[in-house]
Amino acid sequence: xxxxxxxxxxxxxxxxxxxxxxxxxxxxxxxxxxxxxxxxxxxxxxxxxxxxxxxxxxxxxxxxxxxxxxxxxxxxxxxxxxxxxxxxxxxxxxxxxxxxxxxxxxxxxxxxxxxxxxxxxxxxxxxxxxxxxxxxxxxxxxxxxxxxxxxxxxxxxxxxxxxxxxxxxxxxxxxxxxxxxxxxxxxxxxxxxxxxxxxxxxxxxxxxxxxxxxxxxxxxxxxxxxxxxxxxxxxxxxxxxxxxxxxxxxxxxxxxxxxxxxxxxxxxxxxxxxxxxxxxxxxxxxxxxxxxxxxxxxxxxxxxxxxxxxxxxxxxxxxxxxxxxxxxxxxxxxxxxxxxxxxxxxxxxxxxxxxxxxxxxxxxxxxxxxxxxxxxxxxxxxxxxxxxxxxxxxxxxxxxxxxxxxxxxxxxxxxxxxxxxxxxxxxxxxxxxxxxxxxxxxxxxxxxxxxxxxxxxxxxxxxxxxxxxxxxxxxxxxxxxxxxxxxxxxxxxxxxxxxxxxxxxxxxxxxxxxxxxxxxxxxxxxxxxxxxxxxxxxxxxxxxxxxxxxxxxxxxxxxxxxxxxxxxxxxxxxxxxxxxxxxxxxxxxxxxxxxxxxxxxxxx
Numbered sequence: 001x002x003x004x005x006x007x008x009x010x011x012x013x014x015x016x017x018x019x020x021x022x023x024x025x026x027x028x029x030x031x032x033x034x035x036x037x038x039x040x041x042x043x044x045x046x047x048x049x050x051x052x053x054x055x056x057x058x059x060x061x062x063x064x065x066x067x068x069x070x071x072x073x074x075x076x077x078x079x080x081x082x083x084x085x086x087x088x089x090x091x092x093x094x095x096x097x098x099x100x101x102x103x104x105x106x107x108x109x110x111x112x113x114x115x116x117x118x119x120x121x122x123x124x125x126x127x128x129x130x131x132x133x134x135x136x137x138x139x140x141x142x143x144x145x146x147x148x149x150x151x152x153x154x155x156x157x158x159x160x161x162x163x164x165x166x167x168x169x170x171x172x173x174x175x176x177x178x179x180x181x182x183x184x185x186x187x188x189x190x191x192x193x194x195x196x197x198x199x200x201x202x203x204x205x206x207x208x209x210x211x212x213x214x215x216x217x218x219x220x221x222x223x224x225x226x227x228x229x230x231x232x233x234x235x236x237x238x239x240x241x242x243x244x245x246x247x248x249x250x251x252x253x254x255x256x257x258x259x260x261x262x263x264x265x266x267x268x269x270x271x272x273x274x275x276x277x278x279x280x281x282x283x284x285x286x287x288x289x290x291x292x293x294x295x296x297x298x299x300x301x302x303x304x305x306x307x308x309x310x311x312x313x314x315x316x317x318x319x320x321x322x323x324x325x326x327x328x329x330x331x332x333x334x335x336x337x338x339x340x341x342x343x344x345x346x347x348x349x350x351x352x353x354x355x356x357x358x359x360x361x362x363x364x365x366x367x368x369x370x371x372x373x374x375x376x377x378x379x380x381x382x383x384x385x386x387x388x389x390x391x392x393x394x395x396x397x398x399x400x401x402x403x404x405x406x407x408x409x410x411x412x413x414x415x416x417x418x419x420x421x422x423x424x425x426x427x428x429x430x431x432x433x434x435x436x437x438x439x440x441x442x443x444x445x446x447x448x449x450x451x452x453x454x455x456x457x458x459x460x461x462x463x464x465x466x467x468x469x470x471x472x473x474x475x476x477x478x479x480x481x482x483x484x485x486x487x488x489x490x491x492x493x494x495x496x497x498x499x500x501x502x503x504x505x506x507x508x509x510x511x512x513x514x515x516x517x518x519x520x521x522x523x524x525x526x527x528x529x530x531x532x533x534x535x536x537x538x539x540x541x542x543x544x545x546x547x548x549x550x551x552x553x554x555x556x557x558x559x560x561x562x563x564x565x566x567x568x569x570x571x572x573x574x575x576x577x578x579x580x581x582x583x584x585x586x587x588x589x590x591x592x593x594x595x596x597x598x599x600x601x602x603x604x
Contacts, residue, residue, distance in 0.1 A: 018293060019286070026282035030275055037274035041267040049247035049262045056202060057251050057258050059194050060213075064166055064254070067186035068152065070111060071170035075182045079103045080118065083127070084172050084180040097127070104129050114165045114185040118172075121148060121179055132159045133183055138169070147171035147181045154254065156212045157185065164188055164212050166254065188213045201244070201261040204251070205230065212256065221261075229261075239264070379405050430556050432578035433472050435502060435509060436464035441472070442479035443500075446487070455487050455496035463502040467578035468509050470556050475575075478552065478560075481545040482513040482571050489517030489569060504577075508558075511573040519564040528562055549573075 074080055080103070083096040104116040108129050115132035119125045123139035137157045138144045146153035146169065153169035165185040172180040195202045195215035203214035209230050211218075218226070221242070228238040229246050239245050244261040251258055382401040389397035443457055450457055468475075483498055490496035499514045520528060531547040550560040553573065561572040 018290060022282065022286040022289065026279070026286070029282055030278045033278045034271050034274045037270045038267055041270035045245065045262050045264070045267065046247065049245075049260050050249075052198060052200065052202070052260050053247060053249035053258055056195060056198070056260070057249055060191055060204070060251060060254070060256070060258070063188075063191050063194070064186050067111065067113060067166075067184055068154075068168050070107065070113070070116075070184045071168050071182045072152070074103070074107060074116070074184075075170045075172040077103060080172055080180075080182060081174050083118065085174050100127060101129075111184075112187060114159075114163070114187050116185070117183045119144065119181045119183060121181070123181070126180070132163075132165075133157070133167070133185055134159075138167075138181075138183060143167055143169040143183055144181060153181070153183075156206050156210075156254075156256075159185075166212075198260075200263070202259065204256045204258050206257075207255050218261075229259075379409070430469055430471055432467045433470050433475065434464075435466055435468050435475075435511065435575070436461045438470075438472050438475035439464060439479050439500060439511070441476040442483055445476075445480055446483040449484060449487060450496070450498075453487055453490070453496050455490075455498060457483065457498045457500070459500040464511070466502070466509055468575040469578050470558075470575060474552055475573075478549040478573060479511070479513065481549055482573070485545065486513060486515030486517065486569070486571075489515050491518065505574070507577065509575045509577050511575070512570055513573070514565060514570040515568040517568040520562060520569050525562065529560065 079096065079099040082092070083100040086093040086096045100118070104118075104127070107113070108116045115128055115130050117125050117128040117133035119135070119138060123135060123144035125133060125135045125138070128134075137159070138155075142155045143153040143157075148171060150171070153167075155167055156164065157167050158164050166188055167183055167185045169181050169183040172182055174180075191213050192215055195213070198215065198217075201215065201218040201221060203218040203226075204212050206212050209227075211226065225238055225242055228234045235246060242261075243265065244263050247260050247262065249258045250256070382405050386398045386401040386405075389395075389401065439459060439461070443459060446457065449455075479500075483500075486498045487496045494516070497516045500511065501514075502509060502511050504510070529546050529550045546560065546562075553560050553575070557576045559574045561574065563570050563572070
């Protein structure tokens with residue numbers, strides 16, 4: 001401290017050292033604030049692009065949605081079916097052709113469709129309102145393949161003059177079988193006109209990276225820029241050259257990718273403005289600091305004599321009390337550090353357990369949207385049917401549809417309650433719990449991930465009605481972790497199979513979770529339950545799931561074992577059998593009904 005004071009009292013050293021410090025701080029501040037301004041501007045640009053993509057993707061769906069139902073409706077019209085089944089060259093065929101032409105031309109005129117065509121099962125066009133749809137457009141793609149498989153066909157097609165359309169197709173059911181396909185070509189000019197109102201280039205591409213729709217601003221770009229932007233290796237360089245940044249959003253149902261180009265000029269302006277403000281602020285702060293240091297030197301000279309006298313008097317007292325003060329300070333510091341370390345350890349343990357729970361839930365919740373969308377779509381259909389039945393006075397059908405809606409709502413509520421209970425931080429006490437309940441909760445939450453991998457989860461619940469000591473949420477988290485790990489352990493290209501079974505071993509209940517993966521390497525077997533040890537790639541796991549599961553089971557008198565079988569790995573959850581089972585022959589506390597075992601598919 002004395003050397004610093006002597007340095008500060010030297011005016012020559014002060015006026016050399018201080019400007020250097022101010023310059024270094026100014027550079028650091030400039031780098032920090034300009035970088036922060038750039039990040040904020042980029043975030044705003046990303047939000048703007050995301051909003052634009054969201055709005056325009058909904059506009060695309062709204063524009064094309066009305067054409068999706070036309071093929072299915074036309075396929076059931078008598079004029080279409082009569083044309084398909086009539087013998088070629090007969091009077092019936094001639095009359096059916098006239099009625100078919102009137103129907104398709106009237107439908108195309110009212111709907112605004114580019115063309116409506118009828119083709120045979122091989123994809124050869126038999127009739128077209130204006131000749132836009134040809135055999136080459138539909139042969140070998142989804143427009144001719146999907147209807148014959150019982151699905152709605154859809155694909156982007158281009159006709160004469162490079163006109164782009166989006167077509168839907170459906171099979172024509174007849175008494176002779178599926179003999180024809182009806183195709184409706186929807187215009188996309190309306191989509192491009194809607195995009196013309198946006199102030200940024202926006203366009204859509206198909207799976208082959210071909211541009212299927214674009215607004216006028218996109219066409220103003222050079223022909224070489226767009227292919228380069230769609231190339232991930234060259235995108236960054238081209239974005240700098242044209243001063244725009246490309247953002248993407250998939251429209252999965254159409255097999256399209258929607259792209260928007262946002263200008264990077266706001267980012268450059270924000271960075272420049274922040275840099276100017278930082279330079280001016282640092283100059284002002286430097287001036288103030290120089291003034292303060294000058295006044296500080298003067299005050300230090302005045303206080304020097306007073307401090308010298310005070311130091312002489314205090315020196316003897318400090319020497320006598322130094323040892324005791326140091327000992328007391330060291331002891332207090334050690335006590336404080338130990339208390340802080342203990343509190344931090346307990347808090348970290350709770351946070352890591354909750355983080356592992358949320359990580360396991362995050363692995364399956366990305367696909368829970370499908371679990372909600374399907375019942376919601378069914379609810380909408382049932383409610384619309386109920387309105388029609390009510391108008392027709394068919395009350396029994398209305399009650400039937402309302403009952404189905406109530407069942408679907410109960411299904412959604414049950415799924416939500418299960419997910420919320422798994423994400424809870426509450427620590428429940430150990431109590432008797434029916435073994436099948438946490439296993440079914442885990443299978444229900446793992447169902448979306450299983451659907452992604454086309455996995456099969458087999459659970460024979462007959463032997464799982466026994467009661468064990470534990471807590472439903474904690475046990476459900478353990479089984480969810482083991483099921484998800486089992487699915488992840490199966491290599492791509494192989495259908496994962498998870499077998500869950502319960503048995504009795506040495507007076508305790510053993511639940512086996514077996515997979516058909518690659519098994520556990522001998523080098524990993526000794527460390528598999530160690531905290532933060534994982535064989536997954538970086539970012540796919542914390543390495544805490546098995547460690548927390550093992551620790552949780554040990555606290556309630558259970559244990560977790562791992563071994564290899566001939567077809568993969570097997571994890572055994574050993575649990576203490578509850579004494580309540582002695583009073584209940586079926587092993588189900590509070591329920592003497594002998595419920596039939598359910599498979600994993602029924603649970604999901």
